Every structure is written in C-alpha cells, then in structure tokens.
Amino acid sequence: MRVDKHDFDAIVIGSGISGGWAAKELTEKGLKVLLLERGRSITPANYVGEHKPAWQFPYRQLGDRKRYERDYPIQSTCYAFGEPTEQFFVKDSEHPYGQDPARPFRWIRGFQLGGKSLTWGRCTPRWGPINFEENKQDGHGVDWPIRYDDIRAWYDHVEEFIGVSGQTEIDSPTAPVGRFQPGMLMNACETFVADRIREKFPGRHLTIAPSAILTKALHGRAPCHYCGPCERGCSTGSYFSSISSTLPAARATGNLTVVTDSVVVGLDFDPKSRKVAGVRAIDQNTRAGKRYTARIVFLNASTLGTTQILLNSTSESYPNGLGNRSGVLGHYLMDHLYIDVIGVIPGLLDKYTIGNRPAGLWMPRYHNVGERTAPFLRGFSYQGGATRANWTQGVSVPGYGTALKQHLREYGPWSFDFSAFLECLPYRDNRLTLDPVRKDKFGLPIINTRFEWGKNERVIAEYMVSDATQMLKAAGATDIVRTPEELPPGGFGIHEMGTARMGRDPATSFLNDHNQSHEVANLFVTDGSCMASTAAQNPSLTYMALTARAADYAVQQMKSGVL
Amino acid sequence: MKRVPESLVPGRHVLNRRDILQLATMFGLSLTLPSLAAKAPAAPMTDDELILIGEVSELILPTTDTGGALAAGVPEFVKMMLSDWFSEAERANFISGMHEFSAGATRKYGKKFGELSASQKDQYFGELLATAEAALTSTSGAGAGSVSAPRTPFVVLMKRLTIFGYYTSELGATSELHQQLTSAQFVPAAVVKPGDRADSGILSAMYPFSAS
Numbered sequence: 001m002r003v004d005k006h007d008f009d010a011i012v013i014g015s016g017i018s019g020g021w022a023a024k025e026l027t028e029k030g031l032k033v034l035l036l037e038r039g040r041s042i043t044p045a046n047y048v049g050e051h052k053p054a055w056q057f058p059y060r061q062l063g064d065r066k067r068y069e070r071d072y073p074i075q076s077t078c079y080a081f082g083e084p085t086e087q088f089f090v091k092d093s094e095h096p097y098g099q100d101p102a103r104p105f106r107w108i109r110g111f112q113l114g115g116k117s118l119t120w121g122r123c124t125p126r127w128g129p130i131n132f133e134e135n136k137q138d139g140h141g142v143d144w145p146i147r148y149d150d151i152r153a154w155y156d157h158v159e160e161f162i163g164v165s166g167q168t169e170i171d172s173p174t175a176p177v178g179r180f181q182p183g184m185l186m187n188a189c190e191t192f193v194a195d196r197i198r199e200k201f202p203g204r205h206l207t208i209a210p211s212a213i214l215t216k217a218l219h220g221r222a223p224c225h226y227c228g229p230c231e232r233g234c235s236t237g238s239y240f241s242s243i244s245s246t247l248p249a250a251r252a253t254g255n256l257t258v259v260t261d262s263v264v265v266g267l268d269f270d271p272k273s274r275k276v277a278g279v280r281a282i283d284q285n286t287r288a289g290k291r292y293t294a295r296i297v298f299l300n301a302s303t304l305g306t307t308q309i310l311l312n313s314t315s316e317s318y319p320n321g322l323g324n325r326s327g328v329l330g331h332y333l334m335d336h337l338y339i340d341v342i343g344v345i346p347g348l349l350d351k352y353t354i355g356n357r358p359a360g361l362w363m364p365r366y367h368n369v370g371e372r373t374a375p376f377l378r379g380f381s382y383q384g385g386a387t388r389a390n391w392t393q394g395v396s397v398p399g400y401g402t403a404l405k406q407h408l409r410e411y412g413p414w415s416f417d418f419s420a421f422l423e424c425l426p427y428r429d430n431r432l433t434l435d436p437v438r439k440d441k442f443g444l445p446i447i448n449t450r451f452e453w454g455k456n457e458r459v460i461a462e463y464m465v466s467d468a469t470q471m472l473k474a475a476g477a478t479d480i481v482r483t484p485e486e487l488p489p490g491g492f493g494i495h496e497m498g499t500a501r502m503g504r505d506p507a508t509s510f511l512n513d514h515n516q517s518h519e520v521a522n523l524f525v526t527d528g529s530c531m532a533s534t535a536a537q538n539p540s541l542t543y544m545a546l547t548a549r550a551a552d553y554a555v556q557q558m559k560s561g562v563l
Numbered sequence: 564m565k566r567v568p569e570s571l572v573p574g575r576h577v578l579n580r581r582d583i584l585q586l587a588t589m590f591g592l593s594l595t596l597p598s599l600a601a602k603a604p605a606a607p608m609t610d611d612e613l614i615l616i617g618e619v620s621e622l623i624l625p626t627t628d629t630g631g632a633l634a635a636g637v638p639e640f641v642k643m644m645l646s647d648w649f650s651e652a653e654r655a656n657f658i659s660g661m662h663e664f665s666a667g668a669t670r671k672y673g674k675k676f677g678e679l680s681a682s683q684k685d686q687y688f689g690e691l692l693a694t695a696e697a698a699l700t701s702t703s704g705a706g707a708g709s710v711s712a713p714r715t716p717f718v719v720l721m722k723r724l725t726i727f728g729y730y731t732s733e734l735g736a737t738s739e740l741h742q743q744l745t746s747a748q749f750v751p752a753a754v755v756k757p758g759d760r761a762d763s764g765i766l767s768a769m770y771p772f773s774a775s
Contacts, residue, residue: 051744053765054731060640061731062772065648188752226749228766354743354750356766390761391740394726398696400623400689405631408730409739411761 008034008257008294009558011279013264013309016115018527018543019300020242020250021158025551026298027255031558034292035247035256036281038263038301039111042118042243047233049084057083078108078494080119080231088112088119088231097304098435098448105333105449106491107304113260115302116494117241119231122212123383124164124541125175125362126155130369131535138377141332141426142503144532145513148176154545155179161249162240162544163218165359166210174381175364175537181215183208184224184359188351189386189414194361196475204471209362209383212240212541221245228356239358261285263442267297267313267322267523275522276322282442296522296554296563300547303333303528304432307499308447310525311434323519326507329500330433332426333449334534336493337457338419339484341468343477345386345414352388352411360385360419365536367463377456380422380464381536386414416472420464423536425456426498430490451490461487495539497531515550522563526550608642612661615676616641616721619664622688623725629739632725640728641721644774653713653774660717664691692718713775720774727772736763 009031012022023035054060063083068076075081075089090109099105110116129148135141159179166180186194186208194206213230214223221237221244230239237244250256262281268291270277278291299306307330313322321329360383367379389412397407430452434445453461465482472480490496503509506518515530517523526547528539557563608616620632620641632638645654668676668687676684695716729735736742740763 051766053733053736053742053744055733055736059643059648060727062648185749185751191752224749225747227744227746350754350756351752352755352762354753355746355748356743356764357749357751388761390764391726391730391735392764394730395723398693398700400692400722401625401685402627405624405627405739408726409760410758411755 006293006295008032008292010034010296010298010554011036011292011294012298012300013279014038014115014300014302014305014527015113015242015247015258016110016300016302016527017117017120017242017540018547019115019298020117020246021544021547022298022300022524022526022551023250023256024246025548026555027250027253029551029555030253030255031555032255033250033257034294035250035258036262036264036279036292037113037115037258037260038284039113039115039260041258041260042113044233044235044237044243046087047235048087049229049232050235051227052084052232059083074106075108077106077492078119080121084229084232085119088233095440096438097446098438100448100450103450103452104489104491105335105451105496106489107447107449107496108491108494109302109305113258114242114247118233118243120241120540121494121538122230122239122358123209123360123362123538124159124162124166124212125210125364125381125537126178127151127535127537127542128172128174128176128364130173131533131537134378135533140377141533142501142505142508145502145504145509150513151542151545151549152176154549155541157548158541158544161219162212162245163214163216163221164210164212164541165208165215167207170205170207172205172364173369174366174379174535175210175362178210180210181218184211184213184215184357186361187353187357187386189345189348189388189416190361192348193345193386193416193471193475197471200474201471204363204366206361206363206382206384209360210541211359213359214238219245219249224358226355226357228358230358262290263444264301264309265312265442265444266309267299269313269315269317269322269520271315271317274520276520284442287442295558296524298547298551298554299523299525300527303496303499304447304449306525306527306529307432308434308444310500312444318519323510323517323523325519326510328508329510331428331431332498332501332532333430333432333451333490333496334424334426334498334531335451335490336421336495336534336536337424337453337461337487338421338493339461339465339482339488341418341420341465341472341480341482343416343469343472343475343480345416345472345475345477347476348414349411357385365423374463376459376463377425378423378460379536380420380460382464382468383419383421384417386416388412388414416475416477418468418472420468421493421495421536421538422457422460422464424534425454426501426533427454430498432499449490453487453490458487495528495534497528497534497539500525500529501532502530503532514553515546516553524550524554608645611677613638613642615661615665618677618684619688619718619721620725620728622684623722624729630734632729635729635732635734637725637728637732640732641724644724644728649774650713656713656715657717657720657774660720664717667691688718691716692722695719715773715775723772723774730763731765736765 015037071091071093132144136143167183224238268278311321363382365379367374391408500510502511617638620637625631741760
C-alpha cells in the first residue's frame, strides 16, 4: 500500500489514549505509521515514584511548594499531581495559555510519550444508546452522526484488548455491560451502603466501576497488585496506558516509527488534492524544523492541543483554520462538572481492607432515563468509595500525648465519598481561540480559553448534591460535607471535550460520522475534541472505540482507492 | 541494637540537649552543634529552638512501646518545612508563636520551658493546646488563618507538623503503624480487632497540609 511519494502511509500526532490506539490499529492493518509525540520518551524506568514511600521524598509527598507555585500553578490543582508524579505534568511556566479571568478553564496536560494515559483515572463506562440520541431529542448540540449500534462492536474490540474489569450483573441503559474481566470487589462498607440505597431507592445501582485495570493477565501484562496510586506508573502494566498496551502492540508489527520531542505546529493544505500535504514539526530540544508527509493524518494531540494545531494551520483556502469552513472549530468546549459529597458511616468497625484497590465505585445516571424524573436536561453519574480513617484524621482529634498516639494507631470510622459527574451541554461561547500576539517558545500562538457553566449545569449540581446527601443519610451517614462549596472551574473534571465536533452537517460540525474532516478527506480527529456531547460517563473508552472505528474506515478508503 | 536514651524510655519525659543530639546521631539527622551553628547564615532556628521543637513534638507523640517524635526525626522535618516549605508570612507566624510560647513559660513559671519539670511542661502545653483547639472548633475549623495572614497558633502548627512528620516517617509508617506497599491481593472485608495497628496508607493518598 506504500506510495513512494510519501514518507509514511499515516502520521499520528499525539501518543496518549487515542493516539496510541490510532498507531496500534493502523500498524496492525499494515500501514507504515509515524507517531509524533511532542514530549520526551517514557519507559517503565521513568516510573520513579512507583512504590516509593513518603519518607524517601524530600518533602514527604507534599512537594516543593515554592517551585510548584512558580512552575505548576495549574497542574498542581490536579488530584493526581504530587511529588511522586510531577514528572508526568507540564510546567505551566514553560507552556502558558490564557484564561478569561471571570470564566477560567484549568488545562491539565502531560507532554510525554503516553500523554495523560499515564495519569488518567481509568474508569471506563460505555456510553449508552440515549447518550447518542439526546442532542437530537432536546436540541442542544448537533445530532451525533452515529448511534450506539455503530460503536458497540468497537467497544467490544477495545475492552477485549485493553482489559476492563467490571461487574456484569446489572446492565444499564446509561452504562451497558461490556466484555469485562471479573470486577474488583466492593469492601464491607460499600456493600452496606449499596444495600441501603437499593432498599430505599429502587433503580439506583451502586457497583464496582468498569476500570481499565486488569484482574487477569492479558498480553503479557500482570493482574493488579493493589499498591494503589496508578498515576505513579505501573511496571507490571496492570492498568491501561499507551506505554503498557497500545504502543508495544504497534511496535510489534514492525510498522511503527516513533519520533518524540517533536512539536507539531501546523498541517499544510494542498488545494489541488484538497488533502493535508504535510505535517510541520519542531524538535523541542534543538528547535530544528522538519516536514513529514503521509497519505492520511490522525490528529490526537488532546482536545485543546488538536484544535490549537488546526487553528494554526491556515491557508488561502482555510484562513480560519484547516477545514474550518463552518467556523465551529474552537467552539463548544465542554467538561464534566465534578463535586464530592462525603459522609461518615457509623459502625462496621470490625472490618477493614487489605490492599489498595485502584478502582472506584460507579452508579450510572438514573435521572431522565426513559421518563423525565427531574426538572433539568440529561443528568449525572456517581463514582466513589468507602475508606477507613487513619492517622490523617489526627489534626482534627483533640489532645496530644499517649492518648493521641493510641487513638491514631487504630483505624478510625468509615467514610463514604460520592463523586458526582454531571453532563455539560455544549455552548458556542465556551471556546478556545488563538492569541493574536502571544506565542509559545516554538512560535505557536498560545491558546486563550473561556468557559462557564450554564443554567442547566447549575440546577443539576444542586440535585446531585442533594441526591447524594439523601443516599448517604439512608445509609446512616453523619457529618455530611460537600466539596468544593462553589462550582469548580471548567477543566477541573479533566474531561475536556468538543471544539472540533462530529456531526451530520458540514455547516455546523467539523467531523463526519467517521471522525473525518468534512472538508479535508485525509484528516481524521479522534481525541476528545471530536465529541458532540459529554454524557455523564468518563469519555476515554469512547475515544478509543471511535479511534479504532475511524482507523478501520480510513484503511478501507485507502484500499478502495478513495484516499 | 541502638540504645535509646534513658529519658526516652516510656514514662520518662525529661529531655536534655545531650539526649537530643544523641538521638540525632542515632537516626542520622544533621543537627548542628552550637559551635557550627554559629557560622550557619540565617539559620531558621537556633539550636535551643530546635531543642524546644523536639521537646514539644515528643510531648505530642511520645515514645511508648514504639519510638516517638524525636526518634522519627520530627525536629528535622519541622526545620525543613519551616525553611523550605512555609511562606514568609507562615514562617513569621510560627517563629513569633514559638517566641511567645517560650516567653509565656518564663512568665508563668519563672523558668525557661526546657527547665520545667515534666508535669509543668505537660500542664503548660496541654492548657495552651486545649484553649487553641477549642477556639478553632468554635470558629472555622482547622484552617483558622488565610494565606495572606496566617494566624494558626504555634501549638496547633506543632501538632500538625508532628503528626505529619511522624506518620510519614519510616518509623511512624512501619513500626507504629502497619505498612503494606503491595499486597498482591485485595481483601474487601478483613477482620480487625481492637488494638490492631492501622495501615499507614503511605502510598495510597496525598495528604494536604496547611501552615496558614
């Protein structure tokens, strides 16, 4: 299939969750693939924080606060950021972007081979049929150009390859059961809470979450050893990352070329063929420029990163960004609003857990499924889990001395944490633009962001807090608190989606039903920027399924001579 | 086997400078002798102050059947946090609180804190902590100060620092508590009896710390 005038059959830009999948699928289908990654190379030898106890860190895991304030003011707000993991986050000081001060957006980034797949949350629910239908039903956002039946087989394909552990007893229209390995187990308190909820709130099912963490060996990867903090990296490859899963598979084909430290600054458009003619990149260390060519290009540079590259790829044909005849590129930025509600569960003091389970619990969306049950559009899902207090409760235990020490020697009470994720509607004014003046050190115009929650999100947020409070009370909880008190800024959910959305109409969307540019035939975008809505489920599994589906289509088109 | 200074044996509360320096040597800490400290530029704490920190931390988490704050190197941890981690304002609040703590002991007992009897130290610190904790509970909970104007009392800061420094130390996490870095299994409803040591959870979470 190799055509001599091109350097490669395909170029994949970005090596995170979706880019790794593009590289795997395209190489396995016989294409010679160049994978460009803007950050440094990563191997399991770089998991320097793995299994390292607190006292071996200079700041006992608190990290160098002054350096964090200077270099990581935004990244350090991420729950997974810390002294054991800081090497997997970008320095904000070196990679600036703009925020509307009144409408801030927190952009969490990991510039390295594997991208954010190293630090992601690993919760992988499927989207259900209604998640692809509601845009059309309620008129918010453009109609998804696909339905659940179009992606179902690709979910199967992805789950079987990455290894998803999860429960299979309870199927839900907002979290269909997939091809799961055995699920991890719920602890004594979680089972107790789930039972109380089932008694009082029929239809609300609290189960172990589908998670991309192995409970059985798969493709040379070992089952989880329950150390806990996956985001430090896993030398046994037990959770899915590009490093543990897709990139080894792509390399095994002999068809993969990886170039790291290569920052893509733009795509060249050829008006005659109406295709991407080349990819321009700069070496982040030497600043040497290089141009690569291929028959097709998969853009997987992360939601905001992909759109930044497209907006910066201007030509006479597309002065507002490559393929952006519609003007939607950069608009309809979305995220999941995320609030915790935590309560203390009395009793069960003779039970504890051995091992640190890295999968949480999951309660699929139950509002407005089938029938309207609440006065807002769409809904929310919950994640969460129960843990017993340990020494960290010490600052709130009065007193000192032998009594304090004895108190902190034993486990404290159970607490249960509901983390609610709500669906965010697409709004045109939530957007990113290129700064007309400021450029980064590679000459790429920096991104300016503007993001605010709409009225529907504000209404849902109160419901998800009050529903969680009621369920905690049903389990006898005391000391119920909500955090944060105010709505968090956008980006806090780290589920940024949209800005190059799929749709049926080229006038209102950027990509077609196969994640292919409506305008530029050999350009595919399969990361979070393609999303036309957010649902209330974690999105990464859907990115992977869309990527595999688009790769299959692209190769068919190449074989049939269309591309 | 390393010999624990007699004053750190359970039931004994008297600490002197020799004990602390001996402990420092035992646990590989780098406390400086007065002659060396005099040369150190802008040291955040004098040796006397470091000894005070040691005595207060040992009051908070004393030696029992396991080592206490001193054995776990809490004074060194406090010194590091104060010089490298605290903001200027937080450090000033801590230092002035520490000076007031010392001066208060002298006012009340006519002696320096370090020269008080064990029961006097216990009484003096205990009353201050109880008063401070009652005030925190009645106002805004744990974080009484703000980033710009930290005002958490010295005794409360010392309690936070001691707890954090102790349980994130190897001694605290593995001898006082139980540590399981990788269990290779997950047991969801294991049985725990009164008196069993909790898991330190030293890998599984990152703990917030406030100095304001």
